[in-house]
Amino acid sequence: MPVWCRYTLTIEEAAGYYHIGEGKLRMLIDEHPNEDFYVRNGNRALIKRQKFERYLDQATAV
Secondary structure, three states, rough: OOOHHHHHEEEEHHHHHOOHHHHHHHHHHHHHOOOEOOOOOOOOEEEEHHHHHHHHOOOOOO
C-alpha cells in the first residue's frame, strides 16, 4: 500500500515521507505526550498520517 494511503506510519517511514529526521520526530513525540498525532503500539510509536499533517499545517517551526 502506498505511504500516502496508509493510516499510520512508522518513525522511519514518516521521516522519509515528510523529510524530517527520525530524531526530530521522536523528540516531537516526547515533547507532546498529549497530542493525538501518534499512537503507541507497545514501545513503538506510530504516526497518524492525517493528524500529523494537520499538526504540521498549524506549526510555525518544527
